Amino acid sequence: MQSFTEENYLKTIYYLANRQQGEVSTNALAEMTATKAASVTDMLRKLADKQLIHYKKYQGVRLTEEGERLALQIIRRHRLWEVFLVDKLGFRWDQVHEMAEELEHIRSEELVERLDTFLGHPQFDPHGDPIPTPAGQMPVTGYQKLSEVVVGEPVQLMGVLEHSTEFLQHLDRSNLTLGCTVVVQEVNTFDRSVLVQLVGDRTVFISYEVAKNLLVNQPAG
Amino acid sequence: MQSFTEENYLKTIYYLANRQQGEVSTNALAEMTATKAASVTDMLRKLADKQLIHYKKYQGVRLTEEGERLALQIIRRHRLWEVFLVDKLGFRWDQVHEMAEELEHIRSEELVERLDTFLGHPQFDPHGDPIPTPAGQMPVTGYQKLSEVVVGEPVQLMGVLEHSTEFLQHLDRSNLTLGCTVVVQEVNTFDRSVLVQLVGDRTVFISYEVAKNLLVNQPAG
DNA sequence: CTAAAAATTTAGACTTGTCTAAATTTTTAT
DNA sequence: ATAAAAATTTAGACAAGTCTAAATTTTTAG
Ligand SMILES: [Mn+2]
Ligand SMILES: [Mn+2]
Ligand SMILES: [Mn+2]
Ligand SMILES: [Mn+2]
Numbered sequence: 437m438q439s440f441t442e443e444n445y446l447k448t449i450y451y452l453a454n455r456q457q458g459e460v461s462t463n464a465l466a467e468m469t470a471t472k473a474a475s476v477t478d479m480l481r482k483l484a485d486k487q488l489i490h491y492k493k494y495q496g497v498r499l500t501e502e503g504e505r506l507a508l509q510i511i512r513r514h515r516l517w518e519v520f521l522v523d524k525l526g527f528r529w530d531q532v533h534e535m536a537e538e539l540e541h542i543r544s545e546e547l548v549e550r551l552d553t554f555l556g557h558p559q560f561d562p563h564g565d566p567i568p569t570p571a572g573q574m575p576v577t578g579y580q581k582l583s584e585v586v587v588g589e590p591v592q593l594m595g596v597l598e599h600s601t602e603f604l605q606h607l608d609r610s611n612l613t614l615g616c617t618v619v620v621q622e623v624n625t626f627d628r629s630v631l632v633q634l635v636g637d638r639t640v641f642i643s644y645e646v647a648k649n650l651l652v653n654q655p656a657g
Numbered sequence: 658m659q660s661f662t663e664e665n666y667l668k669t670i671y672y673l674a675n676r677q678q679g680e681v682s683t684n685a686l687a688e689m690t691a692t693k694a695a696s697v698t699d700m701l702r703k704l705a706d707k708q709l710i711h712y713k714k715y716q717g718v719r720l721t722e723e724g725e726r727l728a729l730q731i732i733r734r735h736r737l738w739e740v741f742l743v744d745k746l747g748f749r750w751d752q753v754h755e756m757a758e759e760l761e762h763i764r765s766e767e768l769v770e771r772l773d774t775f776l777g778h779p780q781f782d783p784h785g786d787p788i789p790t791p792a793g794q795m796p797v798t799g800y801q802k803l804s805e806v807v808v809g810e811p812v813q814l815m816g817v818l819e820h821s822t823e824f825l826q827h828l829d830r831s832n833l834t835l836g837c838t839v840v841v842q843e844v845n846t847f848d849r850s851v852l853v854q855l856v857g858d859r860t861v862f863i864s865y866e867v868a869k870n871l872l873v874n875q876p877a878g
Numbered sequence: 879c880t881a882a883a884a885a886t887t888t889a890g891a892c893t894t895g896t897c898t899a900a901a902t903t904t905t906t907a908t
Numbered sequence: 909a910t911a912a913a914a915a916t917t918t919a920g921a922c923a924a925g926t927c928t929a930a931a932t933t934t935t936t937a938g
Contacts, residue, residue: 439925441924441925462886462887463884463885463886471925471926471927472926472927472928473885473886473887474886474887474888474889474926474927474929475926476886477888478887478924478925482924482925493886493887494887494932494933494934524775525768525772525775526771527767527771531767534765538763539760539763541759542756542759543759544755547746547756550746550747554746662894682916683915683916683917684915684916692896692897693896693898694915694916695897695898695899695916695917696896696897697916698917698918699894699895699896699917703895714903714917715903715904715915715916715917
């Protein structure tokens with residue numbers, strides 16, 4: 437049984453490992469968890485003792501199989517609670533992350549599985565992130581960033597890489613919602629901003645900063 | 658902002674104060690929280706510093722107005738989550754207490770109020786306990802114990818005083834569900850056990866140990 | 879290759895909530 | 909009324925998780 441803190445470290449290691457190559461560094465963890473490197477080192481020793489991470493001093497860290505299984509379980513809980521908060525309680529997608537940060541630590545296998553059933557076995561959370569399976573597998577999605585899409589290709593908005601309230605509210609104000617279809621009309625080489633056609637709606641200007649945080653999917657075909 | 662531990666102490670003080678007269682003792686708190694008296698003393702000093710309790714050394718403890726408001730807020734959350742677990746997720750009434758012990762500490766005013774709305778503003782939890790108002794008022798119920806009901810009076814089963822899994826499952830096995838109407842047919846003076854007629858069903862034998870933990874209401878009239 | 883910079887770990891300390899053992903206060907019983 | 913018992917508090921300690929400052933190791937640059 438892990439503490440809240442240990443669970444948060446596991447989850448953070450998982451995220452960092454999946455957005456760089458190779459081992460996760462002490463400093464990266466310190467920044468992400470808003471603590472100091474010395475504190476991270478202490479925790480890494482503890483997680484290594486519990487066989488949840490592979491850890492060699494000065495060499496960075498990697499989850500063990502068991503550690504990854506636990507991390508995915510926590511992410512599953514987080515994302516299911518986010519679906520609950522949006523679908524059932526009517527929160528907006530920019531309001532739910534902090535509450536899910538607490539709810540994800542509620543410990544009961546049966547609670548999570550009943551919640552999953554109650555929600556209709558959703559595949560994605562309100563931000564388009566895939567929900568890991570009960571067995572601890574992360575579904576793979578073949579999404580690419582909107583910033584990499586070529587002119588003329590109709591694509592569907594499937595997810596976001598940035599989860600801050602500010603970013604999500606900015607998307608709302610731009611009428612960009614998950615599932616909507618867009619066509620890139622123009623890419624400015626100077627600042628890499630793009631002009632997109634919201635199918636059945638208006639045209640929207642999207643900065644590179646925003647475009648590189650939007651995930652899209654080619655519609656079938 | 659209080660820690661989980663502080664919240665649990667406040668809740669426990671509230672419960673103990675409402676089932677005895679006057680001040681709550683250090684030992685009673687130690688037993689209820691499964692800690693030692695010395696630990697309780699330390700916490701009482703902290704809660705007194707925060708003005709959540711009235712505390713004089715050796716003289717027992719009493720909630721301040723603010724302390725009571727917080728205690729009732731926590732009890733409100735606990736009971737609403739229990740309703741959610743039973744009504745929405747389909748748990749049995751004997752399965753939900755432990756999960757609610759964790760869920761009650763999730764901090765978000767808006768979450769609780771949206772949950773309340775989602776559940777249809779329930780007045781009672783799955784054990785018949787009244788749900789405190791958002792403003793922190795505990796509704797009063799004029800229930801009496803089944804052990805005090807006289808022969809011949811039809812009464813309705815409204816709540817339980819004991820919440821253990823064993824007790825609740827025992828009631829299930831006896832076909833005693835909240836809301837059912839019963840008539841006491843016989844009271845054995847020797848052991849105070851009672852024989853009751855389950856209206857529209859069979860006759861059930863109820864020991865004093867069980868009867869004194871069942872709360873009933875006179876049906877209108 | 880080697881010295882400076884950067885990253886990481888170690889040492890020692892603090893906070894929260896807990897404990898045991900000892901001291902103190904209150905209650906109970908003769 | 910007073911001694912014994914019971915309840916409570918104090919003293920000193922510990923584990924978890926954090927911090928700052930100092931020491932160590934690795935990386936980077938010249
Ligand atoms: Mn989130
Ligand atoms: Mn999410
Ligand atoms: Mn309960
Ligand atoms: Mn209850």
